Amino acid sequence: MKSVKIIKISAGNFSFWYGAMKALSGISMDIYENAVTGIIGPSGCGKSTFLRSINRMNDLIRGSRADGAMLLDGKNIFEPDVDVVELRRRVGMVFQRSNPFPKTIFDNVAYGLRVNGIKDRNYIAAKVEKSLKDAALWGEVKDRLRQNAFELSGGQQQRLCIARALAVEPEVLLMDEPASALDPTATLKVEELIHELKKKYAIIIVTHNMQQAARISDYTAFFMMGELVEYDQTTKIFTNPSKKITEEYITGRFG
Amino acid sequence: MKAKQAEEIIGFLLLRLCMAVIVVILCVIFYDSITKGIGSVSWEFLTAMPKNGMTEGGIFPAITGTFLVTVITAVLAIPLGMGCAIYLNEYAADTMVTRLIRLSIRNLSGVPSIVYGLFGVVLFVQFMRFGTCLLSAGCTLGLMTLPWTITASEEALKNVPKAYREGALALGATKWQSIRTNVLPYAVPGMLTGTILGLARAAGETAPILFTGAAFFMPFLPESLFSQFMALPYHLYIMSTQHHAITKVRPLAYGTALVLIVLVFAMNFSAVVIRYHLRKVKKE
Ligand SMILES: Nc1ncnc2c1ncn2[C@@H]1O[C@H](COP(=O)(O)OP(=O)(O)OP(=O)(O)O)[C@@H](O)[C@H]1O
Ligand SMILES: [Mg+2]
Numbered sequence: 001m002k003s004v005k006i007i008k009i010s011a012g013n014f015s016f017w018y019g020a021m022k023a024l025s026g027i028s029m030d031i032y033e034n035a036v037t038g039i040i041g042p043s044g045c046g047k048s049t050f051l052r053s054i055n056r057m058n059d060l061i062r063g064s065r066a067d068g069a070m071l072l073d074g075k076n077i078f079e080p081d082v083d084v085v086e087l088r089r090r091v092g093m094v095f096q097r098s099n100p101f102p103k104t105i106f107d108n109v110a111y112g113l114r115v116n117g118i119k120d121r122n123y124i125a126a127k128v129e130k131s132l133k134d135a136a137l138w139g140e141v142k143d144r145l146r147q148n149a150f151e152l153s154g155g156q157q158q159r160l161c162i163a164r165a166l167a168v169e170p171e172v173l174l175m176d177e178p179a180s181a182l183d184p185t186a187t188l189k190v191e192e193l194i195h196e197l198k199k200k201y202a203i204i205i206v207t208h209n210m211q212q213a214a215r216i217s218d219y220t221a222f223f224m225m226g227e228l229v230e231y232d233q234t235t236k237i238f239t240n241p242s243k244k245i246t247e248e249y250i251t252g253r254f255g
Numbered sequence: 256m257k258a259k260q261a262e263e264i265i266g267f268l269l270l271r272l273c274m275a276v277i278v279v280i281l282c283v284i285f286y287d288s289i290t291k292g293i294g295s296v297s298w299e300f301l302t303a304m305p306k307n308g309m310t311e312g313g314i315f316p317a318i319t320g321t322f323l324v325t326v327i328t329a330v331l332a333i334p335l336g337m338g339c340a341i342y343l344n345e346y347a348a349d350t351m352v353t354r355l356i357r358l359s360i361r362n363l364s365g366v367p368s369i370v371y372g373l374f375g376v377v378l379f380v381q382f383m384r385f386g387t388c389l390l391s392a393g394c395t396l397g398l399m400t401l402p403w404t405i406t407a408s409e410e411a412l413k414n415v416p417k418a419y420r421e422g423a424l425a426l427g428a429t430k431w432q433s434i435r436t437n438v439l440p441y442a443v444p445g446m447l448t449g450t451i452l453g454l455a456r457a458a459g460e461t462a463p464i465l466f467t468g469a470a471f472f473m474p475f476l477p478e479s480l481f482s483q484f485m486a487l488p489y490h491l492y493i494m495s496t497q498h499h500a501i502t503k504v505r506p507l508a509y510g511t512a513l514v515l516i517v518l519v520f521a522m523n524f525s526a527v528v529i530r531y532h533l534r535k536v537k538k539e
Contacts, residue, residue: 055425057421057424057425060420060421060424062348062349085424085427085428085429086427088424088425088426088427089426089427092425092426093425095418095421095422095425097418099416099418099419099421099422101419101422101423101437102419102441111423111426111428111436111437112426112427112428114436115423115426115427115428115429115432115433115436116426116427161422164422164426165425165426168426168427
């Protein structure tokens with residue numbers, strides 16, 4: 001573990017509502033640069049909601065409301081002068097359900113570059129190649145970049161979505177169960193990838209797989225019913241949690 | 256068990272019967288117009304002016320007129336309808352007002368065409384001073400087609416998964432960029448399908464053009480947007496009910512009907528082709 005920890009994201013008493021339904025209440029936690037932060041917790045506890053608040057994806061949901069602070073590099077992203085488009089470029093996201101666009105493999109990865117105004121073909125081609133390599137997909141697709149992305153397998157599609165997110169050089173990467181639809185080999189690949197990526201990014205990953213959380217994350221947050229129950233270094237959470245309920249959840253003794 | 260099976264069989268028979276009735280009716284109409292009309296359809300019929308008080312000659316000006324007026328309809332209804340649908344589906348908040356607007360649009364598609372005709376007279380012919388002409392008739396048909404275009408376009412937009420929009424936004428696309436590059440390309444074929452069906456209906460309408468621009472008889476082609484014009488459906492109406500020698504021109508009327516049916520059929524068929532391609536692309 002590095003001696004100097006830089007705080008990348010900081011949630012301060014952050015709450016979130018879908019209409020009258022409170023999905024997150026009073027979350028306060030710091031997320032560090034060059035580290036993987038795992039979020040675990042039972043289904044429906046607000047993991048995705050928390051993730052989708054960091055790039056303000058939840059803005060799109062009618063009747064939703066946020067309260068409290070979510071700081072990115074010390075600046076509250078919910079302030080009115082924040083450029084949401086720029087925020088979303090800086091905070092990349094891999095969705096819970098992999099969502100390649102019905103375009104070619106190449107165009108999928110190039111999409112983010114193009115919408116950000118990059119026209120230089122050589123640059124785009126080089127960037128697409130680099131992103132696909134970073135996402136450990138290049139070897140499998142380099143001869144068929146012009147094929148429709150829907151022809152890829154589920155695991156390849158998920159890595160394509162990762163490559164697509166990497167292409168625009170985000171600072172933070174939000175991954176919502178990136179390995180939930182993958183076989184063990186593909187999961188391993190994605191995990192190695194995450195390990196590699198944390199050298200450059202702050203990564204937040206939601207997972208239902210306890211072993212996976214223990215393997216890849218440096219910090220782990222345990223959410224339950226919209227509240228942050230416990231947040232600490234992964235080793236601490238998995239060996240000596242301070243709350244009984246955390247231990248019960250991790251060991252699977254929990255309903 | 257037995258009773259259940261019998262019920263099943265009877266149900267299926269009834270459904271088949273409904274289907275058969277429809278097919279038979281369609282076939283009779285087709286058979287009737289083809290057998291009676293095909294005799295009058297010739298190259299000359301399609302390309303010549305009407306002669307001798309429309310008892311001889313062709314229907315070229317009517318074909319041209321219908322073509323031109325449909326083009327005007329399309330020019331008006333397609334961009335306006337698509338724009339409206341994009342606004343309603345992508346931008347407008349889901350409020351009482353939007354819902355009311357949507358409901359009104361749905362209802363407008365059920366308003367009788369003669370009402371549009373009268374409205375066209377008031378708005379385009381008189382108030383905007385276009386006079387009775389191609390432009391007035393095209394605009395009237397355009398108005399009539401709009402509800403269809405809007406509804407079909409909105410459906411097409413709804414069919415594009417939300418994940419495409421979110422995925423684009425998450426990469427730093429603006430809302431309009433995500434719509435233009437990641438929603439519209441997948442919605443346009445569906446939008447066109449609905450629009451073409453609406454246009455086909457407009458091409459076959461008589462009432463909206465009756466007072467707004469269609470001419471009883473014109474031995475020359477329209478010269479500008481402000482000329483009157485002949486149109487297939489109106490020509491057919493005249494030939495079968497208003498002509499001074501109705502029995503004599505009956506074959507010509509059937510010929511006109513056949514041309515009109517083929518035209519509408521061709522438009523609908525192209526809509527089906529587009530939809531078929533759309534399905535194929537989606538499956539890939
Ligand atoms: N668009 C929405 N509108 C209304 N309620 C929502 C919406 N999305 C999520 N919720 C509710 O918010 C709560 C938290 O949902 P969230 O998706 O964040 O859970 P999660 O922890 O990611 O669950 P899972 O592990 O199943 O993905 C749930 O009760 C859910 O029903
Ligand atoms: Mg989730």
